[in-house]
Amino acid sequence: MEPFDALVLGAIQGLTEFLPVSSSGHIELGKAVLGTDIGNKEENLLFTVIVHFATALSTIIVFRKDIIELLKGLFSFKWNKETQFASKIVLSMIPAIVIGLLFEKQLEALFEGKIILVGFMLIITGALLFLAGRAKKTTKGVTWKDALIIGVSQAIAMLPGISRSGATISTSVLLGNDRTKAARFSFLMVVPLIFGKIAKDGLDIIKGDVILDTVSTTPLIVGFLAAFITGLAACTWMISLVKKAKLHYFSYYCFGVGIIAIAAGVMNT
Numbered sequence: 161m162e163p164f165d166a167l168v169l170g171a172i173q174g175l176t177e178f179l180p181v182s183s184s185g186h187i188e189l190g191k192a193v194l195g196t197d198i199g200n201k202e203e204n205l206l207f208t209v210i211v212h213f214a215t216a217l218s219t220i221i222v223f224r225k226d227i228i229e230l231l232k233g234l235f236s237f238k239w240n241k242e243t244q245f246a247s248k249i250v251l252s253m254i255p256a257i258v259i260g261l262l263f264e265k266q267l268e269a270l271f272e273g274k275i276i277l278v279g280f281m282l283i284i285t286g287a288l289l290f291l292a293g294r295a296k297k298t299t300k301g302v303t304w305k306d307a308l309i310i311g312v313s314q315a316i317a318m319l320p321g322i323s324r325s326g327a328t329i330s331t332s333v334l335l336g337n338d339r340t341k342a343a344r345f346s347f348l349m350v351v352p353l354i355f356g357k358i359a360k361d362g363l364d365i366i367k368g369d370v371i372l373d374t375v376s377t378t379p380l381i382v383g384f385l386a387a388f389i390t391g392l393a394a395c396t397w398m399i400s401l402v403k404k405a406k407l408h409y410f411s412y413y414c415f416g417v418g419i420i421a422i423a424a425g426v427m428n429t
Contacts, residue, residue, distance in 0.1 A: 180326025281321025
């Protein structure tokens with residue numbers, strides 16, 4: 161992988177992990193533009209681990225006060241609002257964990273240059289964002305039932321082209337939750353899953369006896385920095401946009417890119 165490829169893909173990961181336009185879908189589109197042969201398997205796996213760690217780290221920094229408060233509440237060993245919030249996050253993770261474990265190979269097969277599928281899924285993401293943008297403002301918080309439903313939407317977002325943040329925030333808003341609370345829950349609920357993914361990929365690297373001497377470190381460093389810096393900016397910006405009910409603007413973007421992706425996929429078949 162060349163440093164330029166790492167810069168582009170890292171920036172795409174950082175921006176689209178938080179902006180509701182599908183990180184997986186844009187990574188696939190980015191690979192299609194750059195060329196699918198952008199590095200060996202070991203390097204690609206390491207790159208995935210590193211950029212995901214970068215985005216997780218940016219989430220932790222943006223929500224550091226919330227995370228500290230959650231940890232304080234948890235270590236008080238009481239059934240307080242922090243413990244309840246953390247429990248709701250655990251509940252929301254269950255659908256994605258189950259789907260990921262049962263259909264891992266099937267999901268991986270969808271990430272093999274299926275540009276037409278990405279296009280259709282982006283259009284679905286756009287429809288969700290458009291509907292959420294028209295939802296009424298409330299002060300309601302995430303309930304236990306909401307947490308499970310939001311978790312199902314996160315599991316569906318494992319498909320390339322369905323935005324995780326877009327699906328979870330839109331679902332939460334459509335369930336009548338406060339926009340700020342919806343964004344906070346959406347971004348915090350993904351942190352444990354990202355670290356779980358990092359741990360799993362890390363084990364795959366160890367089991368695969370990856371020879372690190374054959375992997376260039378420069379693209380990995382460039383990708384990490386690109387994902388981290390753009391992730392910080394995108395996460396902060398997204399919180400502001402959700403508060404101002406600007407999600408519908410991203411729906412137009414998803415519609416446009418989805419149509420272009422479908423057209424490009426059809427012409428290449």
